[in-house]
Amino acid sequence: MKAVITSIVVAIILALIFSLPALAQDSDAITITMTGVNDISISLDKTQWPLGEVATDTEHMTSPPIEWCTLTVEGNCNVNTFVVGEDAEWIGNPSAYKWTLSNDGTNGENVYGLQFRISGDTTRGYVPVAKTEGEFWPYGGGSSLAPGDTKQFGLKLLTPTYFVGGRQMQTQITISAVAA
Amino acid sequence: MIRLIKLAGLIAALLVILLPSFTLAQNVNFSVSPAEVHIDNLPPGEAAEFELTIHNKEKLAHNFTIAAFQPPEEERREGRAEFPDDSWISFPSQEIEVASNSEANVTVTVAIPREQQWAGGDWETWLGVAAESSDLLAVKLYVRLLVSTNPAAEARSNAGLVAGIVAGIVLLGCGGYYYFRHKTKLE
Numbered sequence: 001m002k003a004v005i006t007s008i009v010v011a012i013i014l015a016l017i018f019s020l021p022a023l024a025q026d027s028d029a030i031t032i033t034m035t036g037v038n039d040i041s042i043s044l045d046k047t048q049w050p051l052g053e054v055a056t057d058t059e060h061m062t063s064p065p066i067e068w069c070t071l072t073v074e075g076n077c078n079v080n081t082f083v084v085g086e087d088a089e090w091i092g093n094p095s096a097y098k099w100t101l102s103n104d105g106t107n108g109e110n111v112y113g114l115q116f117r118i119s120g121d122t123t124r125g126y127v128p129v130a131k132t133e134g135e136f137w138p139y140g141g142g143s144s145l146a147p148g149d150t151k152q153f154g155l156k157l158l159t160p161t162y163f164v165g166g167r168q169m170q171t172q173i174t175i176s177a178v179a180a
Numbered sequence: 181m182i183r184l185i186k187l188a189g190l191i192a193a194l195l196v197i198l199l200p201s202f203t204l205a206q207n208v209n210f211s212v213s214p215a216e217v218h219i220d221n222l223p224p225g226e227a228a229e230f231e232l233t234i235h236n237k238e239k240l241a242h243n244f245t246i247a248a249f250q251p252p253e254e255e256r257r258e259g260r261a262e263f264p265d266d267s268w269i270s271f272p273s274q275e276i277e278v279a280s281n282s283e284a285n286v287t288v289t290v291a292i293p294r295e296q297q298w299a300g301g302d303w304e305t306w307l308g309v310a311a312e313s314s315d316l317l318a319v320k321l322y323v324r325l326l327v328s329t330n331p332a333a334e335a336r337s338n339a340g341l342v343a344g345i346v347a348g349i350v351l352l353g354c355g356g357y358y359y360f361r362h363k364t365k366l367e
Contacts, residue, residue, distance in 0.1 A: 030221050032230050034214035039235075040321050041211030047315035069317065077215045080255070133252075171316065178255070178306060178322035179215035 041075035042177045049155065057107060060157045066117045068154040071136075071175065078144045078180040081136035085114050085129035088171035099160055099169060103130040106158070113158035114173065118151050126156055129173055136175055144180030208311035208319070209237040210244070210278075216324040223330040225294035231285045232323060234309055236278035243277050243312040246286060248305050249322065256304045260326060263305035268292060269325070275312075292329055300331035 046069040051060055062068035073079055090097040098110070105113040105128035114129040116136075121127075124138060137145055145151065155173075212234055219228045234244050248266040256262075263269075270289045278284040288307065292298050303326070310320040 030219065030223075030226070030228050032228055033218040033220070034216075034230065038215035039211050039213040040215035040323070041209075042319055042321070043209050044207050044317050044319060047207040047313070047317040049316050074209075075211050075213075075215070170314065172314075172318050173316060174310070174318045174320050176308070176320040176322060178251070179324055 038077040038179060039075040040077055040079065040177060040179055041073075042079065042081070042175070043072050043074055044175065045070045045072070051157070054159050056159055056163060057161045058159050060159070062154040062156075064154065065156075066119045066154040067152040069152065071151045071153065073145045073147050073149045073177075076147050078146050079177040080144050080180045082133040082176045082178075083116060083129055083136040083173060084133040084176070085131060085173050086171055087131075088112060088169040091168045091170050097164060097167060099163060099171075101129070101131055101171070103132075104128050105156075107160050109162040110160050110164075112160050113156075114171075115156040115158075116153050116173075117156070118153040120151070129155075133176065207315070207317070208242050208313055210242070210309075210311055210319075210321070211235045211237065212309045212321045212323055214323065216326070218326045218328075219290060220328045221330050222290070222292055222327060224292045224296060224298040227289055227291035229287055229289050231287055232307065232309070233283050233285050234276065234278050235283045236280060236311075239280050241277055241279045243275055245275050245310050245312060246271050247274060247308050249308045251304065251306050251322075257324070257326060260302055260304035263303040263325075263327065264298065264301070266305065269305065269307070288325075290325070290327055292327075299329055301327070301329045303327050 049062060054060065071081070085101045087101050088099040089095075099112045100110060102108065102111050102113045105115040105126065107113045115126040116129055117126045118124075118137065121138065127134070137151055212232060214232075217230055219230070222228050232246070236242050236244075248263075248269045250262060250266070253262070268291055270291070271286055276284055276286055292301075305325050305327075306322040307325055308320050308322050310318060
């Protein structure tokens with residue numbers, strides 16, 4: 001009889017040894033951490049650049065060329081910044097006609113180029129704005145931007161070598177930020 | 181013939197002269213918090229919720245859009261893989277209007293499918309918040325979302341229980357065998 005009781009007790013202990021850690025794993029709480037309740041924000045002091053009528057194959061620069069717009073890091077966290085462009089669309093009928101944005105700042109028939117230059121960025125000079133996100137401030141070779149930091153920059157646009165005249169075109173450049 | 185050439189030249193010149201006006205499409209000052217969210221120990225088959233706050237600092241109400249974005253590998257935190265499927269992240273609406281000088285909360289739900297293949301994952305995706313604008317320059321703010329799932333919790337739990345039960349049956353069998361043998365000997 002003693003053997004039976006001993007066996008049952010040992011069996012229960014062994015079962016508990018095997019299963020409790022696993023059961024404990026199941027009861028792990030899902031944790032959601034909001035890092036420091038950080039606030040992310042950047043601002044631009046200029047967002048419009050009305051060019052009026054433009055000619056083919058012509059370069060247009062903001063004035064002043066590289067200190068036209070100021071980006072300010074607000075919020076309370078360091079940020080990495082990016083820039084991305086898009087095709088320019090005819091306001092009258094966006095799906096009917098567009099200028100394609102080149103990836104290297106060059107132009108072509110119905111293809112236009114966009115570049116930006118940051119004041120103080122002596123290594124890169126003018127940088128093409130492409131349709132895929134690229135670095136705005138070169139944190140890879142420098143650092144991310146801290147709250148209160150400002151960066152002045154300008155734009156350069158190269159119109160297509162050929163386009164259909166008399167159409168109002170519109171495009172957008174998005175400057176984005178993520179916590180560094 | 182010369183007239184035709186002159187006419188073609190004139191048309192070409194007009195095309196250059198009658199150029200389109202290139203209006204490059206107001207800055208919306210806003211912030212988003214938190215800037216980074218970590219969800220840990222999320223078991224496959226379960227969901228977690230958190231709130232994003234959009235603060236419209238302007239004197240006008242604005243519409244904001246929210247969407248998941250897969251960051252390039254070099255921008256992800258170390259050891260983080262691409263989030264498998266953006267459809268696992270949902271919002272009540274991808275567009276929200278925020279009144280002037282106000283804040284609005286957006287509930288974000290992250291639901292991981294039940295399949296065991298999603299256990300033990302360490303992923304990263306970004307949630308992009310942008311103000312609707314037709315200006316040339318626009319701002320988008322990304323929130324880093326880092327999700328970690330339980331490492332095969334269900335499988336280990338089952339293995340432990342099965343091993344415990346098997347051990348118990350074996351020991352009960354042995355105990356029973358020795359008990360009956362002992363009883364038989366006594367008889």
